[in-house]
Amino acid sequence: xxxxxxxxxxxxxxxxxxxxxxxxxxxxxxxxxxxxxxxxxxxxxxxxxxxxxxxxxxxxxxxxxxxxxxxxxxxxxxxxxxxxxxxxxxxxxxxxxxxxxxxxxxxxxxxxxxxxxxxxxxxxxxxxxxxxxxxxxxxxxxxxxxxxxxxxxxxxxxxxxxxxxxxxxxxxxxxxxxxxxxxxxxxxxxxxxxxxxxxxxxxxxxxxxxxxxxxxxxxxxxxxxxxxxxxxxxxxxxxxxxxxxxxxx
Amino acid sequence: xxxxxxxxxxxxxxxxxxxxxxxxxxxxxxxxxxxxxxxxxxxxxxxxxxxxxxxxxxxxxxxxxxxxxxxxxxxxxxxxxxxxxxxxxxxxxxxxxxxxxxxxxxxxxxxxxxxxxxxxxxxxxxxxxxxxxxxxxxxxxxxxxxxxxxxxxxxxxxxxxxxxxxxxxxxxxxxxxxxxxxxxxxxxxxxxxxxxxxxxxxxxxxxxxxxxxxxxxxxxxxxxxxxxxxxxxxxxxxxxxxxxxxxxx
Numbered sequence: 001x002x003x004x005x006x007x008x009x010x011x012x013x014x015x016x017x018x019x020x021x022x023x024x025x026x027x028x029x030x031x032x033x034x035x036x037x038x039x040x041x042x043x044x045x046x047x048x049x050x051x052x053x054x055x056x057x058x059x060x061x062x063x064x065x066x067x068x069x070x071x072x073x074x075x076x077x078x079x080x081x082x083x084x085x086x087x088x089x090x091x092x093x094x095x096x097x098x099x100x101x102x103x104x105x106x107x108x109x110x111x112x113x114x115x116x117x118x119x120x121x122x123x124x125x126x127x128x129x130x131x132x133x134x135x136x137x138x139x140x141x142x143x144x145x146x147x148x149x150x151x152x153x154x155x156x157x158x159x160x161x162x163x164x165x166x167x168x169x170x171x172x173x174x175x176x177x178x179x180x181x182x183x184x185x186x187x188x189x190x191x192x193x194x195x196x197x198x199x200x201x202x203x204x205x206x207x208x209x210x211x212x213x214x215x216x217x218x219x220x221x222x223x224x225x226x227x228x229x230x231x232x233x234x235x236x237x238x239x240x241x242x243x244x245x246x247x248x249x
Numbered sequence: 250x251x252x253x254x255x256x257x258x259x260x261x262x263x264x265x266x267x268x269x270x271x272x273x274x275x276x277x278x279x280x281x282x283x284x285x286x287x288x289x290x291x292x293x294x295x296x297x298x299x300x301x302x303x304x305x306x307x308x309x310x311x312x313x314x315x316x317x318x319x320x321x322x323x324x325x326x327x328x329x330x331x332x333x334x335x336x337x338x339x340x341x342x343x344x345x346x347x348x349x350x351x352x353x354x355x356x357x358x359x360x361x362x363x364x365x366x367x368x369x370x371x372x373x374x375x376x377x378x379x380x381x382x383x384x385x386x387x388x389x390x391x392x393x394x395x396x397x398x399x400x401x402x403x404x405x406x407x408x409x410x411x412x413x414x415x416x417x418x419x420x421x422x423x424x425x426x427x428x429x430x431x432x433x434x435x436x437x438x439x440x441x442x443x444x445x446x447x448x449x450x451x452x453x454x455x456x457x458x459x460x461x462x463x464x465x466x467x468x469x470x471x472x473x474x475x476x477x478x479x480x481x482x483x484x485x486x487x488x489x490x491x492x493x494x495x496x497x498x
Contacts, residue, residue, distance in 0.1 A: 023282055033272055036282055040289020184293070244493045
């Protein structure tokens with residue numbers, strides 16, 4: 001099967017689509033070895049979640065949209081797996097909430113940053129940051145902490161899908177409102193997040209975009225209400241219960 | 250950290266060691282893209298198992314040893330991840346139980362078969378089969394079903410660690426007593442196995458070898474007793490309960 005002939009009705013549709021895209025990402029120089037291993041970890045957790053968006057994740061996706069719609073300077077951080085898995089979807093989300101796209105890699109090489117920027121541009125992005133990161137997030141060693149001065153360094157809300165734990169901690173320490181998409185509710189990234197979204201990124205990003213469209217046509221009070229009503233601890237707990245106890249819980 | 254400075258006391262010791270070895274396996278041409286993804290899936294399940302050998306897996310490892318010690322023509326099937334993760338350990342197990350080593354790849358290329366054979370030979374193996382597979386397991390398409398005539402084709406007991414579901418089913422159909430090592434108790438391979446070992450291969454292979462040493466110095470009746478007393482369904486169920494309910498179960 002190729003991506004284009006995985007039937008929507010296939011019981012493992014999301015899993016097969018994800019796998020095809022991540023393997024194509026290796027061919028295109030987007031995905032690293034670490035990225036392939038991370039993809040496998042995600043597959044296992046998604047399998048245990050039933051490969052569907054659980055209600056608490058859908059709620060977290062609406063809250064993420066509320067933060068992004070209300071933000072002054074939102075940034076979507078893109079790494080190799082994000083670019084391989086959801087290039088159209090992150091470009092559409094960035095346009096919808098007027099966010100900046102910034103490439104940030106755990107294993108940074110100029111070649112891979114450049115490949116990812118070109119890939120996003122081929123999918124319609126304009127002005128992707130990350131090729132020249134002159135600022136630095138405190139608490140991280142030199143290369144790990146590099147960010148764009150007009151991107152993450154000055155952002156108030158950052159979406160960091162599939163992020164490393166050290167960086168997720170440092171971004172939270174730096175006062176960013178952090179939205180993490182991660183299938184492991186026990187990961188340090190999910191623990192550090194103001195909004196942990198325990199869902200497959202190929203389901204999560206379109207859901208955030210759809211919720212943002214809804215919120216853009218309602219009052220600011222709705223965003224405030226969603227944000228104040230959200231309990232990240234409860235979201236992590238719900239996902240862990242689902243993983244541990246199965247679909248019946 | 251490199252493999253040689255992961256301290257034994259590190260709480261994620263097995264996970265880090267596994268990751269280092271699998272990445273080195275890519276550099277050496279042993280591990281494929283699919284192998285990296287499979288490694289990540291294993292990491293997630295091992296994380297949920299508590300990264301330790303649970304009692305039912307330890308029991309399954311003793312039963313595997315009993316089958317191997319009693320077998321007429323046992324074969325250990327080796328793929329890229331097995332070669333990358335436990336080269337010394339599979340060579341030692343093969344010597345201990347007088348088993349044949351055979352390279353079998355889901356994505357077979359002559360180059361990768363040759364790299365794996367050379368890698369095993371560098372770790373002390375003699376006469377590794379798989380370079381010239383002239384026999385065929387029924388029920389599998391051409392390349393997928395190739396096996397060595399004097400190896401898996403005529404084996405009575407086969408150890409297939411980290412095996413694909415279709416092949417595990419076909420080997421069981423062909424009447425082989427199948428010992429599967431797989432961290433997902435719900436996988437088709439684990440379901441097809443006479444002895445499903447739900448454990449990390451880097452813990453499982455040395456445990457089988459240790460149990461085989463014990464059994465070689467006892468009576469044949471002990472092997473028969475272990476084999477007859479074993480319930481594969483119960484082993485899978487115990488592992489699933491541990492994954493679902495956590496270490497407290």
